[in-house]
Amino acid sequence: VQNIEAYLGQIRRHNTSGAKLNLIVSLRDREELLDEARAPPEFGLPTTPKHNAAAIDAVREDSYVRNCCALPIQLISAGMILMGKSNLSATASFFQRSLSGEMITNKIPEATLGGPLLAGKVNHRTFPAGLKKARRSAARSYCSSTGSAHGAAAGFIPIAIGTETCGSLITPAGRARVYTLKITPGAANTDGICKITIAWDTIGAFAKTIHEVAVVTGLLLQKDKTATVDSTLTNYLRKDFTGLRIDFVGPDLWAIEDDTKEADPSFPGEIKAQFELAMKGIRDLGGQVVYPVEIPAYKTFFHRGEPLLGSITNAEVKICLNEYFQSLENSTVKTLDEVIAFNKQNPDMELPPGNTGQEDLIAAAESTVKPDDLPSLRDLFYSKAGKDGAEKTIRQHNLDVVVAPVDSPAQSVSTGSMTPAATVPLGYAKINGHPFGAQLLGLPNTEPKLIEVMSAWEAIFPSRGTPDLS
DSSP: OHHHHHHHHHHHHHSSSTTOOOOEEEEOOHHHHHHHHHSSOSOOOEEEOBTTBOOTTOOBTTBEESSOOHHHHHHHHTTOEEOEEEOOSSSTTSSOOOSSSOOOOOSSOGGGGTSOOOSOSOOOOOOOTTOSSOOHHHHHTTOTTHHHHHHHHTTSOSEEEEEESSSTTHHHHHHHTOEEEEOOTTSSOOTTBOOSSSSOOEEEEEESSHHHHHHHHHHHHTOSSSOOTTSOSGGGOOSOOTTOEEEEOOTTTSOOOHHHHHHOTTHHHHHHHHHHHHHHHHHHTTOEEETTOOOOOGGGOEETTEEHHHHHHHHHHHHHHHHHHHTEESOSOSSHHHHHHHHHHOHHHHSOTTOOOOHHHHHHHTOOOOGGGHHHHHHHHHIIIIIIIIHHHHHHTTOSEEEEESSSTTHHHHHHHTOOEEEEEEEEOTTTOOEEEEEEEOOTTOHHHHHHHHHHHHHHSOOOOOOOOO
C-alpha cells in the first residue's frame, strides 16, 4: 500500500503538474489500486502497459475494443497491479514527425486505441546524448515507447511495458538510463496490441534494475494469459562475466546520427572510451572480449535500391492497421485511407503545430509492394541481417552477445533477424549530461543469456543519476 501511495504521489506531482512530463495517459482510481494492493497475492508489483495495448475498460462512446488485450490479463493473473497506461508518443514508432523534439500524441485517431489520449505531449526533458538541442531526425528516433521508458526513469512506476518494431524499446531506454529487454518476436503474446508489421512487433519491460526486468520478462515469455510468478528469469542473475564471450562492434562503422556528430564532434570518442571501460570491466570480471568482430552493415540491407526495412514496413502498416480497425466496434475510421482523411478534417486535434505532416501515413497508404511479395522480402532481410549476418557472426565466433551503441542503426539488425535485444547504460554525454547506452544483440530465444549479461553489466555501471524534475 505504501508503494502504491508513493508512486501515485510522484505521478500527481509531475505528470500534469510540476515537471509536466505527461507520461501517464490514464490513471486508475486511487481506492481501487489500494484495495488491490491489500489483497492477495502479495506479489503486487505496479506497472503500466503502453497505450497501444487495447483494454476492454477503456471505452469511448465512438469506439471500443471487442476483446481485452492479452497483456493486461497476463500481468494481472501474475499478481501485478496495473496503475494505468503509459502515453503513446507515436503509433508503434511509425507516425511521428516532430520538429520540436517533444513527443506528440499519435496520428491514429485516439478512439481507435481503446481510450482517449489525455496526456498530450510527452515531455521527456532530454535530447539524445551529444545534442544541445533536438533536431528533426534526433527527435524522430525517440520512438513510441518513450512514455513507458521515462515513466520508469521518473519513478512513476517500477516497471513499464513497451512495444517495439525497430528501436522503440532499445532507443528510449538508452536515453532514460533504464534497462530493457526486447523479447524475440513471436515469443510473447501480443494479441490485442495495435501492431504495424506482420512478424516484427514485440514487447518488453523497462526498469531501473535488472531484477525487475528478469521477473517480468519471464512472465511475458509464458505466453499464456494465466501467467504465474513461478517462472521468472531471476535464476539467471549474476555479478560476473565468467564463461561469457562478448563482441563489441567498431563504433566508427556503426556510427551515430550525423546531426549528433555535427553538434558535438567529440561524442563518438566518448562512446569509444566507454566501450573501452566496459571491455576492461568485462575482462576484470572473468569474461572474454572479442573486438572488433563486425556484423554486416545496415547499408547492405537494400533490395533494388530500396531499404528493406522501410519497404516492408510501409507495405505492412496498411495491412496491420486495417486489420486492427476491423476489430473495433463503432470506430470513427476503418481503414488507413480513412485515418488520413480524418486527420485532414481534424487538424486541431490530430495535426498539432510542429507535427502537421502525414508523410509516413501517406507513404504506407501508397506502398506499391504487393502482399504476395512480403514473405520473400522478409526472408531476404532475415538472410542479410540474421542468417548471413549477426547470427552467422555470433555462431562462428562462439559469442554470447554483440554490443553496439544505442545511438546507431544496429536496431535494424535485431529487427530483420527477429532476435531479442537489450539496452544497458554506458555513460553521460559531456556536452549536456544526458545518458547514452549500449544495445546487446543475441540469438533468437536467448533471453536468459541476455539477462545474464545485463545483470553482470550492472556490476560495471551500477550507479544511476536521479532525473532533475525541477
